[in-house]
Amino acid sequence: MPKIDGNELRPGYVIEHKGRVWRVMKTEHVKPGKGGAFMQAELRDLFDGSKTNERFRASESLERVRLEQRPYQFLYQDGEHYAFMDTETFEQITVDGELIGEPARFLTEGMQVEIEFYEETPLGVTLPETVTLDIEHADPVVKGQTASSSYKPAVLENGVRIMVPPHVESGQRVVVKTEDGSYVEKVNA
Structure with a gap:
């Protein structure tokens, strides 16, 4: 070292x-x-x-100490445990949800992540910086709200509630930060 x-x-x-x-x-x-x-x-x-x-x-x-980062693919969740597959060796590992934290709610099947290891012990999981998801339900705009600073609640396809600008409606796709669940932008189809 x-x-x-x-x-x-x-x-x-x-x-x-x-x-x-x-x-x-x-x-x-x-x-x-x-x-x-x-x-x-x-x-x-x-x-x-x-x-x-x-x-x-x-x-x-x-x-x-040098930590090793390796690419993994998310497979599935089993209670508080998350299964990942090494994209090079195809070996599977299970990681406790505490290592992922809040961003775990944005994990989707097949998502590429990076897992940090110290002597073969996983220490943390890093998701992509942003994810693109569909808006399942967005509240209607309240009359009189100014567009510049107001946000309204919306529910994503994975059930996560976020705040979005008034122009975002149900059925549209949005980019969300995995770190804190904040809205980034609307995806134009």
Whole structure:
């Protein structure tokens, strides 16, 4: 594993520290009036989700862990578990829904995702940035609503409720961000 100095720590890095694997969530360079500068870092354990704050001096050497991303295809959901197939070896794995989080509601059969691994243990699932879905039902526009800043509720084909602009109607296709379920644009057929 590559070594980095304590002052090179950045959010998103994965490090091995005190025998555990951590993702760096936040960093702040601190230069106190007395003593040497240090990097204050918020770390989250990749396996149990616990968080801690640590101080690292520039002279400290840390082990940066490389995670492996592999392409997978979503197959099906079984309760809180999701089945995926490796697109190269055709091996199947099952991942707990907690690793996917809120974006799991946008998984569709056959969708290509990326699964992040640490020594063959899946740590996270990344969906495409956006998905295109049909509007199953959209509420009618309320008279007097201004088009610029108002949104109305709509239900997507997968049952997810989102907010859409007044001009979007039932039966139309829209692009939605998988991260937070926000409306991006209407697809013109």
